[in-house]
Amino acid sequence: MPRRTHKKSRNGCVECKRRHVKCDERRPICSNCVSSERQCQFVAPAPSVSSARASPSTSHEFASASPATSSPAQEVTSAPAGFAQGSPVNLLHVELLHNVLLESAKWINAREMSSGLSFPDMLKIGLEAPYLLNMLLAVSALNLSITTRGRRDFYRHHATQLQNHALNNFNSLSPHFDQDTCIPMFLFASILGLHLLCDTIVFREGTFEGFLDRFVQYLRLHQGIRTITAEGRWEYLRETKLKPILTFGEKLPSMDSGFGPVCGALYERIQGAEKDEARLKIYRQTIQALQVVMTAIDSKYERLDALVAWPVMISPKYVDLIASRQGEALVILAYYGALVHPSRGHWVFQDGGQFLIESVTQYLGHAWSEWLEWPWKALT
Template sequence: MSLRKPHSKSRFGCLPCKKRHIKCGEETPICRNCINRRVTCIYGLPRASSPRHASRATSSKDTCHTQCEQNNGMELPLTCRCGQDSMTQCAIPTTKLQELQLMVYYTTTTYETMANSLEDIEIWRKVVPKEAVQHDFLMDELLALSSLHFASQNPGSRWQFAEIAIQYQTSALRKYASALEHVTKDNCDALFICSILITILALAFPNVALMIVRLRERTDSIAESVDPERRQAYLSGIEALKTAFGLMKASTHLGPVIAWPAMVNEKLLKLFKQSDPIAQFIFIHYGVLLLYTRDRWWGRDIGVSLIESLACSLYATDPEWATWTEWARETAALAIQEDRRS
C-alpha cells in the first residue's frame, strides 16, 4: 500500500496551477511550475494580507520604512521597498494612517471628479464607499483612484503616488478576477462599480511615462560601472522606446513597433544576443510595445512570449529582477485576459 506524502492545502496558489489541479509552490513572483512551463504566473489571492492588512503580518526582516511628504496640507507616506519575497505584498506602505488619509482625500475631493450630476455626487460620495467597505477588491480600486488623483494634483509627488496607485490597482485586479468567478446578488453592484473604475484608471495611469522613468532608474543604477559605449547602447534603447510609445499613443499605425529594432544602437542588439541582463530588461519593454500587434496573425503571441521568456531568464539570474519586470508581466497578463474575453 503506497502512502501519499501529506501536504497542507492552501488557497494562495497561482491561477495556472489551480487550473491544472497541481500543487503550487507559491514562490514569488513566479512559481517554479510556471517557470518550467514558461507561462504567465498570476496569483488570484494575495499570499499575504491585502495592502490594508499587511502591516499585521510583516516580520522584522521585511519591515517597511516609509517616508512622508506633505503636499497641499495633506501628509501621506510615500512608497517603500522591502525584501524581494514581499515584492507584491509590501511594495507600498501599509499604515492605517495612509489609507485613512487616502479615503479622506476621496470623500472630500476625488468623488466630485466622478460625478456628472447632483444624483451622481451622492452615489460617489456615499454609496460607493459603503460598497467598498464590504468588498476588498473595490476598496483597493478606490484607494488606487484616490492615490492617482492625488498624484495628478501634486506634480512633485506624481511618480511616488502613481506607483502607490499601481500597487493598489494590481491587488484590486487579482481580487476582482477571483470575484468574477463567483458573481452573486451581494457583489454584483461592487463588481460593476469596480469595472467602471478599472476603465477610468486604465485611461488615467501614466503607464508609459512611469515605465520609462523606472527603466531609466534601473539602467542608471547598474550602468554606472560599465563602459561609456555600453551605457550609450542602453540609453539608445530607452530613448527609442520613449519615441515609439509616444507615436503609438498618437496613432494606431504599427510602424513604430516594427521599426524599433532599427532605431536602437547596434551594440544593444549584440548585448541582447549575449543575454546581457540590462539589454534583456529593455527588450522586455519592447515586448509591451509588441502587444499592439495582438490583432494581427503574425504578432498575436510574440509580445507575451517575449515578456514571459525574458522575465523568467532575468528571474533565474537574480530574483531581484522580478520587482522591475512586474509592470511588463502585469500588462501581458491583462492582454491575455482581454483576448480571452473577446
C-alpha cells in the first residue's frame, strides 16, 4: 500500500517550531503557548501583492519581542489603491502620518498634550527615536482598522507589524533613562499601553479564557509605565514638556478618599467572603482605584483618561488574581466594564465594556449573579 503523503504546515508559531511540537496555528496565541505560558509569536508570511491577509499577533513584553523579518515599509499586503510597488515613498506610512495629524485631537489626553506637547511635536521627537515614530504609526493604523470600513484586516496587520518593529527597535537600543531619552521613553510606553488596551479589548478572538490570558499580558506590560516613572523619575519628567500631561495624575481623587455606595457595597461583599487577609488587601486597593475612576467621571473629568488610568493604578498582585481566575477579581473586572460601556462610541473601547460584563457573568455562572447586579444595570 502506498504511503500516505503528509502536507507539512510551515505556519506554526516560532516557539512551537523551536520546541519541535505541532502548532494548532491559533492566533494570536496558540494552544501550546497558552497551556505552557510561553510567549507566542507568528512570523509574517512572505509579502504577496495578490494574496492573503496575515492574522496579527501581538508582542506583550518589552524584553521578548521577536526579531523583525523585514522593515515595515518593505512588507505590503493587499495594498490600497494608488500604491505603486517599488515607489521611493511608502504611501501607507504617509497615510498613517496624515491620520495622526488629522485625528489625534480626538485621542486620549489630546487637550493636555495641546498645551505642552502636540502630536506634531511627537513626530519631531520620533525622528530621533524611531521606536516612538513606529509606535505612533502603529496606533494610527489601529485607529484606521476600526474607523475605516472594509479595511480592518489590512490596517490591523500593519498596526501589529509596526508595533513589533517598534518593540524590536526599543529592545535593541535598550535606552538609558536620561535627559535626552526620558520624553520618548515615556511617550512610547504610554502609546504602547493604549495600543494594547484597544487591541485586546476590541479584537477579541477565541474563548473568554484566551481573552483573559491576553488581558493579563496587556496589564503586565502596561504597568511597565510605572518602571519609567519610578525612583524619583516623575519629578524629573515634570520639568520637561510632559508637565501638562503628567498633571493629569495629580487631578485624580486620592486613593484614600473612601468608598462611595457602589464600591463600598462591593468591598463589603468581598470582605464577607474572603478569609485571606493578603488577598483582601489586594481587593481593597483595586476597588479604591475603581472608586478613583468613578469619582473622576462623576466630577466631569475626562472619562477616557480616567478609564485608561485604571490599568496603571491597579496592583500587579491583582493581575495575578485575574490570571488565576479568582471570582472576586473577575467581578471587579466586570465593574470596570460597566464604567467602560458608556464610552462604546470611542474607537479605543467599542463594545469592550459590554463584552466584559456578559463574559464574566457567563463564566462565573448563576452563583455569582447577585454580585454582578450593578454592572448589568449599565447595559439597561
